[in-house]
Amino acid sequence: MKVLLVEDEVRLADTVRRGLVAEGVTVDVAHDGNTGYERALHGSHDVLVLDLMLPGRNGYEVCRDLRAAGVWTPVLVLTAKDGEYDQVDAFDLGADDYLTKPFSFPVLLARLRALHRRGAPERPVVLTAGDLVLDPGSRRVERAGEPVTLTAREFALLELLLRRRDEVLSKTEILRAVWDPVVDHDPNVVEVYVRYLRKKIDIPFGRNALQTVRGAGYRLAADGG
Numbered sequence: 001m002k003v004l005l006v007e008d009e010v011r012l013a014d015t016v017r018r019g020l021v022a023e024g025v026t027v028d029v030a031h032d033g034n035t036g037y038e039r040a041l042h043g044s045h046d047v048l049v050l051d052l053m054l055p056g057r058n059g060y061e062v063c064r065d066l067r068a069a070g071v072w073t074p075v076l077v078l079t080a081k082d083g084e085y086d087q088v089d090a091f092d093l094g095a096d097d098y099l100t101k102p103f104s105f106p107v108l109l110a111r112l113r114a115l116h117r118r119g120a121p122e123r124p125v126v127l128t129a130g131d132l133v134l135d136p137g138s139r140r141v142e143r144a145g146e147p148v149t150l151t152a153r154e155f156a157l158l159e160l161l162l163r164r165r166d167e168v169l170s171k172t173e174i175l176r177a178v179w180d181p182v183v184d185h186d187p188n189v190v191e192v193y194v195r196y197l198r199k200k201i202d203i204p205f206g207r208n209a210l211q212t213v214r215g216a217g218y219r220l221a222a223d224g225g
């Protein structure tokens with residue numbers, strides 16, 4: 001696995017680099033957003049670890065610009081910004097995972113390995129499943145041409161499901177991606193928000209896109225149900 005680490009805290013970057021190298025990971029380090037962007041744009045990395053508060057070009061801009069340039073390298077945001085809207089903004093701009101500082105190194109390593117296994121499938125700017133449409137940039141959701149109003153959490157959950165449509169996602173995977181990973185949330189909160197989403201994107205339209213897979217998790221049907 002080859003990782004690009006974009007982190008302006010030099011000591012932290014060196015600590016993370018040494019830890020990853022000890023695990024057999026090849027690590028390239030950049031200490032500002034512009035350098036990180038150029039290396040990600042022209043390099044061949046398996047995963048990008050990206051701080052948000054960077055000199056030159058912040059992490060949000062790096063992620064947005066890479067996606068706009070057609071670079072789909074998985075991005076793990078590693079930041080001290082722990083607000084839920086910070087996470088939503090990062091996911092909206094194309095991040096794949098989000099880990100807040102201070103963090104556990106074994107958890108970081110596990111997240112990186114998971115992103116490496118998943119790979120970098122190309123993701124369209126506008127996400128669709130049948131006549132269900134979600135535009136991360138404008139935060140617009142439509143079903144059968146009609147606008148659907150979602151809360152920030154509902155939007156983040158639907159975006160995750162659309163990006164990985166037809167995949168079964170466990171409650172744990174959903175919690176980690178949509179909720180703050182450092183807070184111990186009750187897994188049943190996922191069930192509650194799935195129910196909220198169904199009431200907005202499926203039931204009024206007579207559809208069954210958001211499906212429960214007993215004992216495994218949830219799946220959003222690629223055909224829109």
